[in-house]
Every structure is written in structure tokens, then in C-alpha cells.
Amino acid sequence: MELAGAVVIVTGGAVRLGKAMVLGLARAGARVVVHYGHSADAARQTVAEVEHIGSEAYAIQADFMDASAAQSVIARAVEHFGHVDALVNSASIYEPVGVAETTEDLWDRHFAINLKAPFFLCQAFAAQLGDRRGHIVNIADWRGTRPTASRVAYTLTKAGLVAMTQxxxxxxxxxxxxxxxxxxxxxxxxxxxxxxxARLLPSIPLRHSGSPADIVAALLYLLRTTFVTGEVLYVTGGQHL
Ligand SMILES: NC(=O)c1ccc[n+]([C@@H]2O[C@H](COP(=O)([O-])OP(=O)(O)OC[C@H]3O[C@@H](n4cnc5c(N)ncnc54)[C@H](OP(=O)(O)O)[C@@H]3O)[C@@H](O)[C@H]2O)c1
Structure with missing residues (x-):
């Protein structure tokens, strides 16, 4: 996909990795929808930074505990930009809770935000494409394919996200x-x-952590390629091995 002028939605795009992806896309010439949940000030700041780069951004609020609110992000983005070319599902919650401490409420929150909302966003995104081509990139976690003993609800949502990708x-x-x-x-x-x-470095074969720039590079690659689909790109320094 040619990124210059393309319209890309990044969920959870106001802060941290989501924001890094928004700014990376803007530098590549894309127009960006910055979805946010609670971070209204950060979303405004991110939009301003995109404009400073010389591209366009539009902030949309939606609480992903509500699947129909999540889905409405697509319609609101189409209303603003006319169409959407790519969807990046990055919004997620992460509570490092083990089996015994996993409550039904924690389970439901993880599945609503990390898996149900991305599915209905993908569905609405695909529907607005019509005959046009498009890209979806889901931000998973290596634990989704190599589950560990902890973070069980989070891990299961990321496993679901990988299966949904395929x-x-x-x-x-x-x-x-x-x-x-x-x-x-x-x-x-x-x-x-x-x-x-620092505590995790011994478990990473390359012995250093990654940076948001590594995730941005992976995202730009996946959006530009025309012959890769259903793939999981590990950006882990080998930790998943
Ligand atoms: N950080 C890492 O090293 C790492 C490692 C492995 C995987 N990942 C994955 O990479 C992605 C980004 O990671 P991150 O660390 O930057 O995430 P983060 O800091 O936890 O940010 C989570 C994002 O999700 C949004 N969000 C949370 N609850 C929401 C809700 N109810 N409705 C709508 N949006 C909601 C937040 O938006 P608001 O602030 O606007 O509410 C925020 O933008 C996630 O999918 C994460 O699982 C990250």
C-alpha cells in the first residue's frame, strides 16, 4: 500500500506504542485517525504533533468495553476522511494476574477490549472498503503463541487475536x-x-529491549507489502524462542 495520503486508524493511538505508530505513519505521509479511550488530552497533543509533521489527524473517542462504540469508530472516520485504507488494532489492557486471581470481571474486560472490539472493528472496516484494497494489522504479543503461566486472561486474548488474524x-x-x-x-x-x-534481559537472546521505532518499522513493512498475509511478525529480540 502506498502510505502517502492513505487513511489509517490506530486504536489506542494517543499514548505510548500507539502514539509512536501514529507519528511514524504521519512521517510516511499517511493521514491518521487517533482513536482514544480516556486519554483526551494526550489525543489532542498527538493530533497537534501529526499536524506539526505536516500531515492530517483526527481524534475519535470510544470506550471499547462497548463493541458498538468500537465499531462506530469506522463510521466516524469515514464521515471525516471519506474512506479508510488501513486499521491498526493496538488498544489493549494488560493486567498481570494469574489463574487463581482471575475474576469474571477481569476476564470480561480483557476479552471485550483486546478481542471483541478488534473483531467488530475489522468487520466494519472490511464492509466500508467495498472493492478497494486494505490492510489490517493487529498488535498481539509473543505470549499469544507461546503462552506462559502468568497473565492468563491477557494471554488468551492475544492468542485469540493471532487466530483472528489468520x-x-x-x-x-x-x-x-x-x-x-x-x-x-x-x-x-x-x-x-x-x-x-533489566529483569527481563536474561530471557532475551539479543540481550536488549526493543524500541517503539522497531514496532513502527514492522508496521510500515506490513502495510507496504503486497504479498504477506496471515503472518505474525515477532519483534522480540528472540524472546519468543
Ligand atoms: N509495551 C510493550 O512492551 C508491549 C509488549 C507486548 C505487546 N504490547 C502490545 O502493544 C500494544 C500497545 O502497547 P502499549 O504498552 O503502548 O499499551 P498501553 O500503554 O497499555 O496502552 C493501551 C491503549 O489501549 C487503550 N485502551 C485501554 N482501555 C481502553 C478502553 N476501554 N477503550 C478504548 N481504548 C482503551 C488506551 O487508550 P486511552 O489511554 O485513551 O484510554 C491506550 O491507548 C498493546 O496491544 C499491547 O498488548 C506491548
Whole structure:
């Protein structure tokens, strides 16, 4: 896909990795929809930074606990830009909770935000494409294919996201390419510092963490390729191995 002038939605695009992807897309010439949940000020700031780069951005709020609100992001983006060429599903919650502590409420929140909302966004995105070509990139996690003992609800949603990527790659072909990125240690979780990253370094074969720029490079590759679909691109320094 030619990114100059393309319209790309990034869910959770106001902060952290989502914001890095928004700015990377803007630098590549794309016009960007910055979806946000609660981070209104950060979304406004991100839109301003895109405009400073010289591209266009439009912020849309939606709480992904509500699947129909999530789906409405597509219609609102189409209303603003006329069409959408690509969807990046990055919004997600992550609560490092084990089996015994997993409540039904925690389970439901993870599945609503991390899996149900992305599915209905993909459905609405594909419907507005008509005969045009498009791309979906789902931001998963390497734990989605190599589950560990902890973070069980989160891990299951990311496993579902990988399966959804492979299923939709077939269901929406030939017009839509559907791929996933499986990040490793890129940014410490909110509230945690560099010591969180340092503790994990022995488990990473390349012995360093990744940066948001690594995720942006993977995203731009997947949006530009014309012959890759249903793929999971691991950006982990080998941690998933
Ligand atoms: N950081 C890493 O090293 C790492 C590693 C592996 C995988 N990942 C994956 O990469 C993606 C981005 O990671 P991150 O660390 O930048 O994520 P993050 O800081 O946890 O950000 C989560 C995003 O999800 C949005 N969100 C949360 N609850 C929402 C809700 N109810 N409705 C709508 N949006 C909601 C937030 O939007 P608001 O703030 O606007 O509410 C925020 O933009 C995620 O899918 C994550 O699983 C990240």
C-alpha cells in the first residue's frame, strides 16, 4: 500500500506504542485517525504533533468495553476522511494476574477490549472498503503463541487475536491483507521503570529491549507489502524462542 495520503486508524493511538505508530505513519505521509479511550488530552497533543509533521489527524473517542462504540469508530472516520485504507488494532489492557486471581470481571474486560472490539472493528472496516484494497494489522504479543503461566486472561486474548488474524486473512482475501505484530519487551508497563526491563534481559537472546521505532518499522513493512498475509511478525529480540 502506498502510505502517502492513505487513511489509517490506530486504536489506542494517543499514548505510548500507539502514539509512536501514529507519528511514524504521519512521517510516511499517511493521514491518521487517533482513536482514544480516556486519554483526551494526550489525543489532542498527538493530533497537534501529526499536524506539526505536516500531515492530517483526527481524534475519535470510544470506550471499547462497548463493541458498538468500537465499531462506530469506522463510521466516524469515514464521515471525516471519506474512506479508510488501513486499521491498526493496538488498544489493549494488560493486567498481570494469574489463574487463581482471575475474576469474571477481569476476564470480561480483557476479552471485550483486546478481542471483541478488534473483531467488530475489522468487520466494519472490511464492509466500508467495498472493492478497494486494505490492510489490517493487529498488535498481539509473543505470549499469544507461546503462552506462559502468568497473565492468563491477557494471554488468551492475544492468542485469540493471532487466530483472528489468520482466520480473517483468509476470509477477507483477496482485498484485505491481515497481519499481526507480536512485540516483546518494548516499553515497561505504565508505572514500572527500567528495572522492569533489566529483569527481563536474561530471557532475551539479543540481550536488549526493543524500541517503539522497531514496532513502527514492522508496521510500515506490513502495510507496504503486497504479498504477506496471515503472518505474525515477532519483534522480540528472540524472546519468543
Ligand atoms: N509495551 C510493550 O512492551 C508491549 C509488549 C507486548 C505487546 N504490547 C502490545 O502493544 C500494544 C500497545 O502497547 P502499549 O504498552 O503502548 O499499551 P498501553 O500503554 O497499555 O496502552 C493501551 C491503549 O489501549 C487503550 N485502551 C485501554 N482501555 C481502553 C478502553 N476501554 N477503550 C478504548 N481504548 C482503551 C488506551 O487508550 P486511552 O489511554 O485513551 O484510554 C491506550 O491507548 C498493546 O496491544 C499491547 O498488548 C506491548
Amino acid at each position: 482466520s480473517l486473512a483468509q476470509a477477507l482475501a483477496p482485498n484485505v491483507q491481515v497481519n499481526a505484530i507480536a512485540p516483546g519487551v518494548i516499553l515497561p508497563p505504565p508505572g514500572q521503570g527500567e528495572e522492569f526491563v
